[in-house]
Amino acid sequence: MPKRPGPWFRKSRMSWFATVQEKQYQLPVRDESDRAAAAAAYQQLLADLAAALRSQPPQPPPPPDLARAVEPARPLPTxxxxxxxxxxxxxxxxxxxxxxxxxxxxxxxxxxxxxxxxxxxxxxxxxxxxxxxxxxxxxxxxxxxxxxxxxxxxAGHPLKIARPPMESRGADAVLTDEAFARVLAAARAGGYGSDLEALLVTLRGTGARPSEVAGLTVASVDWANRLARLREHKSRRHGHGDRVIHFSSPVMEVLTGQRARHGSGHLFRTSRGNPWRPAALVKRMVQVSAKAGVHATAYMGRHTFATAALVAGVPDAVVAELLGHKGTAMVSRHYGHVGGQSRVLKDAVERLGRPKAG
CATH class of the missing domain: 1.10.150 (DNA polymerase; domain 1)
Known part of the structure; x- marks a missing residue:
């Protein structure tokens, strides 16, 4: 297979090489980690070949890589x-x-x-x-x-980078009632002067994404029907229509309190009165986790909601709709084992509890 344009390292020779017009050239760079020097040497090689080409009698048009080298070498993009x-x-x-x-x-x-x-x-x-x-x-x-x-x-510089596996969305991604109470107490006692506690309660009570709840305004909530309809959301580019977030009675109490507190605009704000941004929320949750002695993220409210719904026997399709997914694939992939295991255990308990015949 021909090498792609640009320098490449040959371990057997412990040197950088480049292929131009189906001919290999060894570059004067031997440090495998010095890709910048190899790229500069490759640009110099193209310039030298182009200069040699110009000194020869007229020839057929050069191949694209040499034609580009005729132009003054541009600095490598930062x-x-x-x-x-x-x-x-x-x-x-x-x-x-x-x-x-x-x-x-x-x-x-x-x-x-x-x-x-x-x-x-x-x-x-x-x-x-x-x-x-x-x-x-x-x-x-x-x-x-x-x-x-x-x-x-x-940018034309693909790399194979080791990525840690995604965290499980099972038990480790769920906050128990006791752990959640400790997180709320830490948020309340932290002296942050923000709506963090109300935001966390709303996340756990709706299963919505943190960005969706943080973006809620007084005007975006349909107070009569106890829901919010979002036109801009993560799943829209996958063909999903408006994202509808439904609010339970406890969550409506929280939202009503936030409306009374702020009057208009965003329902959840930082201590400076600004809407919550992802970086600010992550930073605050790190502080709250340390104070509570519990690993907690804003996204855990969503995972806890989904897990609780499946354990309670709510159908996958309903859970998917509440989470804002177009289908049940994501629910089955990340949470399905929770609901399935719960149903199996419940059935086993029922069978064991039945009186024996005779």
Whole structure:
């Protein structure tokens, strides 16, 4: 299989090589990790070949790679510049919550770490070390690395980066009533001066995504019918219609209290009066978890809701609709074993409790 344009490392020779017009050239770079130097040497090789080509009598048009080399070598794109272009292109193609995750991974975290570096100089080991942060869960690391891999592939520098497995959405992703009470007490006693406690209760009582609840406003709630209808949401790009969040009586009490507190605008706000943003919520939950002695994330409210619904025997299709999924595939993949196991155990208890014949 022909090598793709650009430098590549040959371990048997412990040197970088490049293929131009079906001919291999050894580059004067031997450090496997110095991709930036290899890329610069490759650009110099193309320039030298183009200069030699110009000094010869007229020839048929050169192949595309040499034709590009006739032009003055342009500086290699930096991570900051490429990430900005990538996000500009993605903005119109992604729902707002999904784009926000791309923006957080790249603009907020990747660019400050590698911004001035050429994209071609990044190595997989560096990205793995960058993502190894104690405040990030395995699921967060998995998603952030996936976003970086998508970006690097788009930028012409694909890398195979080890990603930790997604965290289980089973027992470890569920907060018991006792643990949740400790989290609420920590949020209440933290002196944060925000609506965090009300936000967490609403998340656990609706199964909605944190971004959906954080974005609720007084005007977006249908108070008479006890629901909210969201036109912009994560699943819209998959063909789903409006996202409908249903509110139980306890949740309606919380929302009504928030409406009385703020009057208009966002129902849930930070201590500074701003709407909750993902980064701020993650940071606050890390602090609350440490104070409560319980590992807790905002997303656990959603997992707890789904698990409780399945254990109670709510049909998968109904749970999927409440969670905002188009079908039952996600429920079956992540939560189905919970409901299935519960039903099996309940049936076994019923059989054991029946009086024996005779």
């Amino acid at each position: 991570v900051a510049a490429a990430a900005g272009q990538f996000l500009d292109r993605r903005r119109a193609r992604l729902a707002a919550p999904s784009f926000r995750q791309y923006d957080i991974a790249l603009r907020v975290h990747l660019v400050p770490a590698f911004g001035p570096r050429p994209v071609a100089s990044l190595a997989a080991e560096e990205i793995e070390e960058w993502a190894d942060r104690p405040e990030w869960s395995n699921s967060t690391r998995h998603n952030r690395i996936g976003t970086v891999m998508t970006f690097l592939k788009w």
